[in-house]
Amino acid sequence: MRLVVAITGASGALYGLRFLEACQRLGIETELIISKNSERVLELELEKTAADLHRLATRHYSPDDLEAPPSSGSHPIDGMVVIPCSMKTLGEIANGISHDLITRAADVTLKQNRRLVLVPRETPLSQIHLENMAKLRRAGAIILPAAPAFYIKPEKITDLVDFIVGRVLEMFGIDHDLYPRWAGVGD
Numbered sequence: 001m002r003l004v005v006a007i008t009g010a011s012g013a014l015y016g017l018r019f020l021e022a023c024q025r026l027g028i029e030t031e032l033i034i035s036k037n038s039e040r041v042l043e044l045e046l047e048k049t050a051a052d053l054h055r056l057a058t059r060h061y062s063p064d065d066l067e068a069p070p071s072s073g074s075h076p077i078d079g080m081v082v083i084p085c086s087m088k089t090l091g092e093i094a095n096g097i098s099h100d101l102i103t104r105a106a107d108v109t110l111k112q113n114r115r116l117v118l119v120p121r122e123t124p125l126s127q128i129h130l131e132n133m134a135k136l137r138r139a140g141a142i143i144l145p146a147a148p149a150f151y152i153k154p155e156k157i158t159d160l161v162d163f164i165v166g167r168v169l170e171m172f173g174i175d176h177d178l179y180p181r182w183a184g185v186g187d
């Protein structure tokens with residue numbers, strides 16, 4: 001299994017970090033692209049640099065490198081995740097604006113009919129955001145909002161984050177033990 005992973009400048013950089021760590025543990029190859037704008041969020045929220053996250057990926061590319069392999073449909077990948085996904089990047093993908101490697105790779109993922117999972121974090125949502133999401137869903141993308149469940153009885157922030165990371169992995173049929181599965185309320 002090989003995934004393109006993009007981290008963009010929405011709040012929730014920890015989702016991207018924990019996703020990369022989970023992939024590393026599970027032996028999933030990752031090709032990481034970190035947007036320029038997300039570097040500030042990484043610094044503010046995690047006190048980390050792009051280089052720190054690059055170390056968790058199998059390969060990494062600059063978002064400016066439109067000649068990198070994920071730009072082509074001939075590059076063999078199983079799918080792509082944008083985690084977290086800003087409304088700006090989501091809007092660009094929804095409208096086919098492939099101006100950098102992240103938006104180009106997402107465009108290619110859709111045209112190749114591969115799985116594209118977007119993890120937006122914004123609230124409240126404007127009509128423009130909602131229309132872009134609906135358009136993407138019609139095009140085959142999965143919109144998986146960073147909206148963790150509380151029935152897992154989280155004790156730490158990472159419990160909440162890992163719930164979303166687990167949900168993303170499930171979209172690719174990847175088994176994991178990141179959170180306890182709901183098994184009913186019992187007796």
Ligand SMILES: Cc1cc2nc3c(=O)[nH]c(=O)nc-3n(C[C@H](O)[C@H](O)[C@H](O)COP(=O)(O)O)c2cc1C
Pocket residue numbers: 007008009010011012035036037038040041044085086087088089121122
């Ligand atoms: C601290 C910080 C938090 C942000 N949080 C969000 C957010 O939660 N959702 C969002 O859509 N944009 C958020 N933004 C705005 C994006 O970073 C901005 O729209 C940027 O242009 C996104 O570019 P990118 O998608 O290329 O990374 C935030 C910006 C900063 C500086």
